[in-house]
Amino acid sequence: MKFFYSPNACSLGIHVLLEEIGKPYERLWVDFSKGAQYKEPYVSLNPKSKVPALLRDDGVLVTEWPAIAWYLAKTNPEVNLLPSTxxxxxxxxxxxxxxxxxxxxxxxxxxxxxxxxxxxxxxxxxxxxxxxxxxxxxxxxxxxxxxxxxxxxxxxxxxxxxxxxxxxxxxxxxxxxxxxxxxxxxxxxxxxxxxxxxxxxxxxx
Ligand SMILES: N[C@@H](CCC(=O)N[C@@H](CS)C(=O)NCC(=O)O)C(=O)O
CATH class of the missing domain: 1.20.1050.10 (Glutathione S-transferase Yfyf (Class Pi); Chain A, domain 2)
Incomplete structure (x- = not known):
């Protein structure tokens, strides 16, 4: 799994969740100071030009903070990141x-x-x-x-x-x-x- 982030962006919250889960992942810095979010290769991967983004091992990209967090919680139920009701x-x-x-x-x-x-x-x-x-x-x-x-x-x-x-x-x-x-x-x-x-x-x- 590849995690696209920028330091101190909202991706920090997803970074925390990945660390709570503790499974291996690759951390990839999208360098905003160089406008990397608007350039190749990132813009083809995520045309929204935003972080956070999560590239799953099956090649599917998950974007939007709530969706990424929900995906991580649901696929790692043993970590108890969501209420059960x-x-x-x-x-x-x-x-x-x-x-x-x-x-x-x-x-x-x-x-x-x-x-x-x-x-x-x-x-x-x-x-x-x-x-x-x-x-x-x-x-x-x-x-x-x-x-x-x-x-x-x-x-x-x-x-x-x-x-x-x-x-x-x-x-x-x-x-x-x-x-x-x-x-x-x-x-x-x-x-x-x-x-x-x-x-x-x-x-x-
Ligand atoms: N609705 C998106 C918002 C993500 C967002 O706004 N990310 C900012 C960083 S906090 C970003 O990537 N900005 C880059 C830009 O707008 O150029 C989400 O929920 O993930």
Missing amino acids: IDGEVRTLELLDYMIATVHMRGFTRIFRPAMFTPTIADEPAVKQTGRDIIDTGLKLMAQVLGAKAYLLGDYSIADAALFFLEHWAVTRAAVQIPPALEGHLERMRARPAVQRALAAEGLV
């Missing part, structure tokens, strides 16, 4: 979609790449502020879901890997304060050996 599965999907489609794509992307949201440079501060507001609301909602639990759904799951990269971005890339309840979650995540291995492999520690 239908209600738990639905709740996991609900959290993943919100964290990726809203908090990442509509929030953080506004801060990292404001020019994608306006053709006018003078508007970029307002775009970034809207991003901060979306992140703020999103992280507060995740803190409510977490409550006094150790992990979002009680037991550790793929949803925690998504929340981890959002928390990590907030603290290391966006200077956004995270709610106190999430500080504990971030510390618990950082204490996991799989998280430490993924951060080290991406040169983030």
Whole structure:
């Protein structure tokens, strides 16, 4: 299996899951500084020009964070990365979609790449502020879901890997304060050996 990533991109969360699973995989850096995501050979493999992407041993490419995480959880049931009930599965999907489609794509992307949201440079501060507001609301909602639990759904799951990269971005890339309840979650995540291995492999520690 080949895992396509870029250091400190959202692929970090999938990197964590691959390390939790612990089976061999090949890690391939898509160098954004060289625009490698828009060039051959990557663009033919993944015309979306995004990471994460997972190339299975049967040649099938899996893209989109929630789909990759779901695939990894379902194909490695012994690692218990998903709740076992239908209600738990639905709740996991609900959290993943919100964290990726809203908090990442509509929030953080506004801060990292404001020019994608306006053709006018003078508007970029307002775009970034809207991003901060979306992140703020999103992280507060995740803190409510977490409550006094150790992990979002009680037991550790793929949803925690998504929340981890959002928390990590907030603290290391966006200077956004995270709610106190999430500080504990971030510390618990950082204490996991799989998280430490993924951060080290991406040169983030
Ligand atoms: N909807 C995609 C989003 C992936 C995404 O936006 N990845 C970013 C890195 S965090 C990327 O590859 N950006 C490269 C680019 O847009 O040029 C998913 O869920 O995987």
